[in-house]
Amino acid sequence: DIQMTQSPSSLSASVGDRVTITCRASQSISIYLNWYQQKPGKAPKLLIYGASTLQSGVPSRFSGSDSGTHFTLTISGLQPEDFATYYCQHTYTVPYTFGQGTKLQIK
Amino acid sequence: QVQMVQSGTELKKPGASVTISCKASGYTFNDYYVHWVRQAPGQGLEWMGWINPKNGGTNYARTFKGRITMTRDTSLGTVYMDLASLRSDDTALYFCARDRDDFTGTTAELLHWGQGTLVTVSS
Numbered sequence A: 001d002i003q004m005t006q007s008p009s010s011l012s013a014s015v016g017d018r019v020t021i022t023c024r025a026s027q028s029i030s031i032y033l034n035w036y037q038q039k040p041g042k043a044p045k046l047l048i049y050g051a052s053t054l055q056s057g058v059p060s061r062f063s064g065s066d067s068g069t070h071f072t073l074t075i076s077g078l079q080p081e082d083f084a085t086y087y088c089q090h091t092y093t094v095p096y097t098f099g100q101g102t103k104l105q106i107k
Numbered sequence B: 001q002v003q004m005v006q007s008g009t010e011l012k013k014p015g016a017s018v019t020i021s022c023k024a025s026g027y028t029f030n031d032y033y034v035h036w037v038r039q040a041p042g043q044g045l046e047w048m049g050w051i052n053p054k055n056g057g058t059n060y061a062r063t064f065k066g067r068i069t070m071t072r073d074t075s076l077g078t079v080y081m082d083l084a085s086l087r088s089d090d091t092a093l094y095f096c097a098r099d100r101d102d103f104t105g106t107t108a109e110l111l112h113w114g115q116g117t118l119v120t121v122s123s
Helices: none
Strands: A004-007 A009-013 A016-023 A035-038 A045-050 A060-068 A071-074 A084-092 A101-104 B003-006 B011-012 B018-025 B034-039 B045-049 B058-060 B068-073 B078-083 B092-099 B110-111 B117-119
Touching: A004 A035, A009 A016, A009 B018, A016 A035, A016 A084, A016 A101, A035 A060, A045 A060, A045 B018, A045 B110, A071 A084, A071 A101, A084 B045, B003 B092, B003 B110, B018 B092, B018 B117, B034 B068, B058 B068
Parallel strands: A009 A101, B011 B117
Antiparallel strands: A004 A016, A016 A071, A035 A045, A035 A084, A060 A071, A084 A101, B003 B018, B018 B078, B034 B045, B034 B092, B045 B058, B068 B078, B092 B110, B092 B117
8 A cells, every 4th residue: 555654743833934744655656646624523625636736716825746756735824724734645546545644733 | 516414423332333324415426436534533534435326336445345335326316335343443533525526437536525424433
């Protein structure tokens, strides 16, 4: 199975900051990588698919990039509603494993 | 609008089985794969498998093979997930989720989610 290693596991930042979350795949997954945001007690929300395509309706301060097996989610200009947990997920082959999550907290 | 509405909370004893339903509306049921994802308390997300509502085809994570069955009822626009031989570590919030787009095959870009069904396994 492909393993997804996400870092950091937690992150403290302030409103207006720029933050980056990384996800590394244990093997090549092309660009079959999604990013989700999850708030407590709620279902995840799809932010980015195909490593860098922004889902419709998601603010443009969210962006994704890839470099081989290394993927990043960047939030430019944090807003109060962005404090949540973020997960990457590969969709290259089953099982479509998720990263362990990054909890973004207010500093 | 697209809605995925799941059945309610379940309390089960170890060794029992649970069936969770996920009723879809607002789109053509047959056209989009549905996946199941679970989340243990305070833990991350775990992909369980998918079902193709058009033909009932399934693909399960190896972790669950032999214990999991996904089915659908096209007349009701509902998919079901059965998990057997429950253990305490199956205690989790279970989600159904629909693909973002209706490509041939699944992209597993999970755009529309159910509200989650809490399953507690305890003696």
